[in-house]
Each structure stands twice: as structure tokens, then as C-alpha cells.
Amino acid sequence: MKDQYGRTIDYMRISITDRCNLRCRYCMPDGVELVSMGEILTYEEIERICRAAALEGVQKFKITGGEPLVRKGCVDLVKRLKAIPGIDQVTLTTNGVLLGEYADELAEAGLDGINISLDSMDAARYQWITGRDELSRVLQGVETALTVGLKVKINVVLQKEVNESEWEALAELAKYRPVDVRFIEMMPIGYGKGLCPVYNEDILQTLREKYPQIEPDGRVHGNGPAQYYKIPGFQGSIGFISAIHGKFCGNCNRIRLTSQGELKPCLCYGESYDLREALRGGCTEITRNAADESCVLSDNGQICENDLKEIREILRKAITQKPKQHCFEQLQNITEDKRMVQIGG
Ligand code: SAM
Ligand code: SF4
Numbered sequence: 001m002k003d004q005y006g007r008t009i010d011y012m013r014i015s016i017t018d019r020c021n022l023r024c025r026y027c028m029p030d031g032v033e034l035v036s037m038g039e040i041l042t043y044e045e046i047e048r049i050c051r052a053a054a055l056e057g058v059q060k061f062k063i064t065g066g067e068p069l070v071r072k073g074c075v076d077l078v079k080r081l082k083a084i085p086g087i088d089q090v091t092l093t094t095n096g097v098l099l100g101e102y103a104d105e106l107a108e109a110g111l112d113g114i115n116i117s118l119d120s121m122d123a124a125r126y127q128w129i130t131g132r133d134e135l136s137r138v139l140q141g142v143e144t145a146l147t148v149g150l151k152v153k154i155n156v157v158l159q160k161e162v163n164e165s166e167w168e169a170l171a172e173l174a175k176y177r178p179v180d181v182r183f184i185e186m187m188p189i190g191y192g193k194g195l196c197p198v199y200n201e202d203i204l205q206t207l208r209e210k211y212p213q214i215e216p217d218g219r220v221h222g223n224g225p226a227q228y229y230k231i232p233g234f235q236g237s238i239g240f241i242s243a244i245h246g247k248f249c250g251n252c253n254r255i256r257l258t259s260q261g262e263l264k265p266c267l268c269y270g271e272s273y274d275l276r277e278a279l280r281g282g283c284t285e286i287t288r289n290a291a292d293e294s295c296v297l298s299d300n301g302q303i304c305e306n307d308l309k310e311i312r313e314i315l316r317k318a319i320t321q322k323p324k325q326h327c328f329e330q331l332q333n334i335t336e337d338k339r340m341v342q343i344g345g
Contacts, residue, residue, distance in 0.1 A: 023131030099141025
């Protein structure tokens with residue numbers, strides 16, 4: 001479906017949990033309160049929203065969190081989303097800690113690609129950033145993902161005086177392994193507010209000094225706003241998601257579903273549409289063979305034909321109301337006050 005600015009919205013990010021096995025300082029530091037499981041969408045509710053989204057033209061889903069792999073049944077969700085008519089891609093973003101355990105099953109479930117967040121190659125610094133001593137498990141997870149044939153992208157957030165010196169070690173992951181490495185500018189959302197981002201133009205400049213032959217890579221690498229570069233001799237590419245300086249909103253293709261069922265038209269603003277309320281105010285169970293919008297059972301066993309209709313209406317409204325652009329460069333105008341761990345990045 002197109003929004004009021006003519007952008008095609010065909011991609012939905014779905015946060016399936018606000019739980020995480022790491023405690024990244026900029027996302028979910030120690031002590032953050034969790035919401036009760038009853039407030040989190042069930043997998044059935046997520047699937048129902050996804051079926052409605054597919055009917056509105058969404059073709060790609062990204063499963064995120066919190067840490068999606070800490071929620072039991074995540075692999076099964078991948079299978080269920082892959083089976084929805086009209087869906088051509090399901091990918092997942094993870095911190096990689098549990099990837100060694102699940103990579104095989106995820107590949108078998110048909111996952112189309114995996115983004116692994118990794119901000120440091122130094123064990124002590126990794127632990128300082130994430131609150132946990134898990135670097136070796138993450139690196140093992142990257143290897144297992146590659147071994148089972150998953151397409152891997154590494155997401156890096158650099159901060160001044162924390163891990164900025166690691167630009168080279170992290171970029172070089174793409175030299176020795178067939179992975180794309182993407183630098184994401186820290187966004188002033190949640191605990192990221194007030195932290196010191198490293199700007200992508202500076203990283204690119206530093207890369208140019210080290211690798212003068214770096215050049216733009218015109219190939220399409222994914223669904224997002226990343227701009228890619230190639231370095232001769234590297235197996236993967238280097239990507240830049242310049243949230244602050246690269247106003248990529250003109251090509252924005254996405255909406256976001258939080259773990260509590262809020263549908264967000266834009267990351268920057270607090271405005272959202274309550275799909276959980278819409279779902280729970282009506283039907284609560286879905287029949288496993290309900291392949292279309294007209295065959296859904298309510299909790300009293302009655303067929304509720306309007307179920308997806310209402311969700312579709314909300315989806316249409318959210319897409320239509322999608323703001324023209326974010327305002328990360330004007331901090332006073334950012335109205336989102338949720339944490340990134342609730343939104344899913
Ligand atoms: N736990 C998974 C992971 O770490 O990949 C998925 C959820 S996490 C919220 C998704 C991505 O958001 C991660 O790559 C993380 O680094 C990024 N992120 C979190 N807070 C951020 C912020 N304020 N600015 C930019 N990226 C952020
Ligand atoms: Fe967890 Fe990912 Fe947030 Fe780190 S960035 S705390 S791994 S959700």
C-alpha cells in the first residue's frame with residue numbers, strides 16, 4: 001500500500017518480546033522494568049496481524065525484539081510467517097548469543113537472512129557495552145549461521161570514546177567472512193538519547209584513508225536505507241545506515257509493531273495505533289487453517305468475519321498517517337519515549 005507521500009509500504013518490523021539476554025547500555029541497561037507476559041502479543045495475535053498486513057501489501061517481515069531468540073517458539077513463528085500468502089521474505093535481527101543453538105532450525109524454517117548485532121571484537125569492551133561476557137558465543141553464532149547457509153549481516157553501533165577505535169576490526173569481518181558489515185548511527189531514542197554517536201561520514205572518510213579503492217556498491221542488499229560500499233579483496237560489503245545525517249525518509253518502506261501490539265508509523269514519534277486492543281476486544285483464537293480473512297474463530301467459537309477487517313483498517317490508517325520524515329536532528333521535536341528494546345530498532 002502507498003502512503004500519502006507516495007511511498008510503498010511493504011515491510012513490517014515485528015518486535016516479539018521486550019526480554020533480552022544482554023543489557024546493552026544504549027538499549028536495555030540493567031534494572032529496566034519488563035512488562036507482564038499478558039501484555040505481550042501472543043504468536044497467534046502476531047500471525048493474525050501479519051496476515052492482515054500481507055493483505056495490505058506487506059511482503060517482508062523482520063522479526064526483532066528485545067532478543068527474539070529468547071522467546072520460545074520463535075523458529076515456529078518464522079515458519080508460520082513464511083507460509084502467509086504474499087510474503088516473500090522473513091528475516092531476523094539477533095544479538096547472536098543463542099544463534100549457535102538455533103541457526104540450523106532457522107535455516108530449515110526458511111529464514112531469508114539474519115542481522116547480528118556486534119559492537120566490539122574485544123571481550124572486555126563487549127562485556128562493558130552489553131553487560132554480559134558473551135563475545136565468544138556471538139562469534140561462534142556467526143560461524144554457525146554461515147555454515148548452515150544463512151545470509152548474514154553484522155550491525156555495528158559505534159560510540160565516541162567507547163568503541164569508535166574498533167571501526168577497522170569490525171569492518172574487517174567483511175574481509176575475512178562473506179558478511180556485510182553495516183554501521184548504524186546511534187539514534188536519540190530511549191537510552192540512546194544523550195550518548196555520543198560516531199557519524200557515518202567520519203567512518204567512511206577514515207575507511208577511504210585506509211582503503212583508497214573503496215567505491216559505492218550499486219547492488220541491492222536488502223530492504224533498508226543502508227548505502228553500501230565495496231572494498232577490493234573484501235568478501236562482503238560495508239553498509240552505512242545514517243539515521244541522523246542521511247535523511248532517507250523519502251524511501252522509507254516500513255511500519256513497526258511493538259511487542260505490546262502498538263503499530264508505529266515512524267520510529268521518531270510516539271504516535272501509535274493499538275492493535276492489541278483491537279484484537280482482544282474481539283476475537284482471541286485463530287484456527288490454524290484460517291488462510292484468509294473470512295475464517296477466524298472467536299473465543300466463544302463463533303466465526304468472526306470482521307476480525308481482520310478491523311485490523312486492516314487500522315493498518316491502512318497508520319500507513320496513511322505516516323509522517324513525511326523523522327526529526328532526529330531536532331531533539332526537542334522527538335516525541336517517542338519508549339525504549340528501543342520495546343520497539344525493536
Ligand atoms: N536484540 C536484537 C539485536 O540486538 O540485534 C534485536 C533488537 S535490537 C533493539 C535491534 C538493533 O537496534 C540492534 O542492532 C541495536 O544495536 C540497535 N539499537 C538499539 N538502540 C539503538 C539506538 N539508540 N540507536 C541505534 N541503534 C540502536
Ligand atoms: Fe538486547 Fe538487542 Fe537491546 Fe542489546 S540491542 S539490549 S541485545 S535488544
